[in-house]
Amino acid sequence: MTEHDGVLDGALDGALAGADGTWSDESEFAVLDADGIAGDTVETDGDQAAAQPVVAVVGRPNVGKSTLVNRILGRREAVVQDTPGVTRDRIAYDATWSGRRFTLVDTGGWEPDAVGMRSSVSAQAELAMSTADVVLLVVDATVGATSTDEAVAKVLRRARRPVLLAANKVDDQRLMAEVASLWSLGLGEPHPVSALHGRSSGDLLDEIVAALPDAPRELDGPVSGPRRVALVGKPNVGKSSLLNKLTGQDRAVVDEVAGTTVDPVDSLVELDGQTWRFVDTAGLRKRVQTASGTEYYASLRTKTAIDAAEVVVVLLDAGEPLSEQDLRIVSTVAESGRALVLAFNKWDLVDDERRRRLDREIDRGLVRVPWAERVNVSALTGRAVRKLAPAMRTALDSWDQRVPTGQLNGWLSDLVAATPPPVRGGKQPKVLFATQAGIRPPTLVLFTTGFLEAGYRRFIERKFRERFGFTGSPVRLGVRVREKKPRKGR
Numbered sequence: 328m329t330e331h332d333g334v335l336d337g338a339l340d341g342a343l344a345g346a347d348g349t350w351s352d353e354s355e356f357a358v359l360d361a362d363g364i365a366g367d368t369v370e371t372d373g374d375q376a377a378a379q380p381v382v383a384v385v386g387r388p389n390v391g392k393s394t395l396v397n398r399i400l401g402r403r404e405a406v407v408q409d410t411p412g413v414t415r416d417r418i419a420y421d422a423t424w425s426g427r428r429f430t431l432v433d434t435g436g437w438e439p440d441a442v443g444m445r446s447s448v449s450a451q452a453e454l455a456m457s458t459a460d461v462v463l464l465v466v467d468a469t470v471g472a473t474s475t476d477e478a479v480a481k482v483l484r485r486a487r488r489p490v491l492l493a494a495n496k497v498d499d500q501r502l503m504a505e506v507a508s509l510w511s512l513g514l515g516e517p518h519p520v521s522a523l524h525g526r527s528s529g530d531l532l533d534e535i536v537a538a539l540p541d542a543p544r545e546l547d548g549p550v551s552g553p554r555r556v557a558l559v560g561k562p563n564v565g566k567s568s569l570l571n572k573l574t575g576q577d578r579a580v581v582d583e584v585a586g587t588t589v590d591p592v593d594s595l596v597e598l599d600g601q602t603w604r605f606v607d608t609a610g611l612r613k614r615v616q617t618a619s620g621t622e623y624y625a626s627l628r629t630k631t632a633i634d635a636a637e638v639v640v641v642l643l644d645a646g647e648p649l650s651e652q653d654l655r656i657v658s659t660v661a662e663s664g665r666a667l668v669l670a671f672n673k674w675d676l677v678d679d680e681r682r683r684r685l686d687r688e689i690d691r692g693l694v695r696v697p698w699a700e701r702v703n704v705s706a707l708t709g710r711a712v713r714k715l716a717p718a719m720r721t722a723l724d725s726w727d728q729r730v731p732t733g734q735l736n737g738w739l740s741d742l743v744a745a746t747p748p749p750v751r752g753g754k755q756p757k758v759l760f761a762t763q764a765g766i767r768p769p770t771l772v773l774f775t776t777g778f779l780e781a782g783y784r785r786f787i788e789r790k791f792r793e794r795f796g797f798t799g800s801p802v803r804l805g806v807r808v809r810e811k812k813p814r815k816g817r
Contacts, residue, residue, distance in 0.1 A: 379421070380539045383432045383459035387475040390467040391495040395522035396420065396433045399532060424532040429539055432459065461489045461538045464514065468494040468505050472512055480512040489538040492517045493531055498524055553595060553604040554723060557636035559629060559660065561652045564642045565672040569706035570594060570607045573715075599716035606632045633659065637726065637767075638666035638719050638799075645671035645685060645703065649692045661696055664768040666722035666800050668700045669693070670715065675705040698792060700799040722799025728769060730795050732762045735771075738794055739787075748775075748783050759809070770803045779806050 384392045400420055422431040462483055466476050483490045494506045497519040509517035518534060520527045558566050573596045594605045608629040633639055639660045643653055660667050677685070693699070700718040704711045743758045756777025764772045771791070773779065779787075784804050791802065 379428050379430045380460040381430045381432060382422075382461045382463055382535055382539075383434060384463045384465060385434050385479065386465035387473065387479065390465045391522045392465045393433055395463075395465055395493065395495060395520070395528075396431060398522045398525055398528050399424075399431060424536050427536045427539060429535075459488065460540050461491065461535060462486060463491050463493055463535065464512075465493045465495050466509055466512070466517070468497045468502050468509070468517075468519065471505055472509055476512060480514055484513055490514050491531075491534055491538060494519045495522050497521055497526060553602045554638065554719070555636045556603050556605045556719065557629075557632045557639045557665075558605055558607050558642065559633060559639060559656060560642035561650070561656065564644050565706040566607050566642050569642060569670070569672065569704070569712065570596075570605055572706050572709050572712055573598065573605065599713060601716060601720075603716070603719070606636065608632045630659075633663050633665060636665055638668060638722050639663070640668045640670050640715065640719070642670050642672050644673055645677045646673045646681065648684075649688045654692050657693065657696055657699075661699075661801050664801055664803070666719070666726040666768075667696060668702060668715065668718045668722055668799065669696075671701070671703045672706055674703040675708050675710055698798055698800070698802075718799070725797040725800035726767055726769070728795070728797060728800070729766055730763050735763060736760050738791075739773075742787070742790055746786070748777075748779055751778060751780065756808075764805075768801045768803055769797060770805070772805050772807060774807050774809065776809050778808060 384396055386392050400422055420431045420433070422429055464476075464479060464483060466472065472480075492509060492512060492514045494509055494517040497503070497506060498521045503519065506517050506519045518527070518531050520531050522528070558570060560566050574594050594607070596603050596605050641653075641657055641660055643649065657667075657669070671685070700722050702711060702714045702718050704715070706712070739758065739761050748756050748758065754777060756775050756779060758779070759774045759776065761771060761773045764770045771788075773787070784806070788802055788804055791797075
């Protein structure tokens with residue numbers, strides 16, 4: 328999937344069309360106003376999803392986490408089996424209790440010394456613990472606290488978020504003595520529950536809702552607060568050196584050995600009179616799916632940092648040819664829908680001949696992101712690092728930009744009249760009207776009588792950028808084809 332051919336997410340599909348992606352009549356969209364979709368329900372969809380606090384359900388394998396998730400949801404969503412390790416990935420569900428909505432994340436069994444695929448499962452559980460607002464640790468009361476439970480509890484005691492302890496499989500009063508022994512985990516009062524039979528599940532939900540914050544941690548600061556910036560790139564490209572130059576102190580460990588940074592390093596940086604929240608990430612060597620061990624953890628955390636950011640600065644070594652890994656990182660950021668700035672580091676070492684070669688490499692390799700902001704910097708000398716702030720502001724302004732529907736359709740009708748869509752299957756599709764259905768990233772929806780070729784959609788996006796800008800931000804474009812009405816009498 329590319330930024331040109333990106334499809335809309337499920338919420339947008341539901342808001343604008345049926346399950347087949349079609350629509351039947353312009354009257355269905357009479358709610359469209361001059362600023363887009365009435366009520367901005369689609370525009371804020373991503374924010375609404377993120378605005379729900381997150382509860383992560385964690386624990387060692389086969390303690391009944393998925394069964395408890397199903398009990399909380401009130402329906403059988405998570406796969407349950409007596410075999411340990413059925414759940415492997417983080418799976419999120421929408422849950423409601425006492426009028427309070429939250430996101431419930433089911434995780435695979437966490438094991439501190441896991442290897443192979445189990446290490447990947449544990450990494451997902453660890454990631455859920457690190458990004459949740461409330462953590463629910465599930466322990467098997469019939470077994471008591473194991474060494475793995477104690478290891479999980481040790482990690483959670485250091486967490487800066489509420490942790491609740493659920494003693495599962497308490498099917499009758501005789502197990503209450505075993506429940507009391509779980510105080511030894513140091514996580515406060517254990518809450519006895521039977522996920523299978525529903526015993527005391529309502530009491531546990533009351534405790535979960537009471538522990539939920541008013542707003543999720545990711546949205547603690549308003550948009551007017553520090554904008555979130557992820558600093559990414561391949562190993563040894565100079566990310567930590569740049570962060571240290573920006574902060575004016577040795578905030579991140581720097582070494583000539585590639586891969587020094589493993590955990591994301593979070594810093595508040597003042598640039599050009601504005602405070603930014605920078606996150607220095609581990610160097611990305613390969614895809615998350617093919618990484619292993621510490622590198623897998625680092626890749627997951629870097630991907631999470633990109634998803635949590637508003638603008639991503641991709642650092643590239645100007646002195647070396649653009650590599651496949653460089654291009655993959657840029658594509659990952661573009662597909663994430665985040666604002667993008669390309670920073671070419673070590674510019675102080677680049678001569679005229681290398682600059683000419685680099686221009687050719689950019690024209691060939693970065694053809695997918697001609698809209699990205701570019702800055703040439705030197706983390707070592709501090710050359711032009713202050714130019715990052717204007718570039719990030721431009722990208723974020725584009726990321727937040729909305730074109731009124733009337734203005735958009737006036738421009739589109741002139742464009743289509745001058746250059747109609749190509750004929751497909753003997754018929755020429757018509758572009759009836761359009762709306763910008765969302766921001767962050769800007770998302771356009773075209774309502775047509777037929778399918779639009781990918782080349783024509785790219786043409787529309789290119790002309791759209793020429794007219795309205797959107798420098799530094801990806802633009803997603805979706806097509807909704809009008810459904811043919813059945814003829815009367817048939």
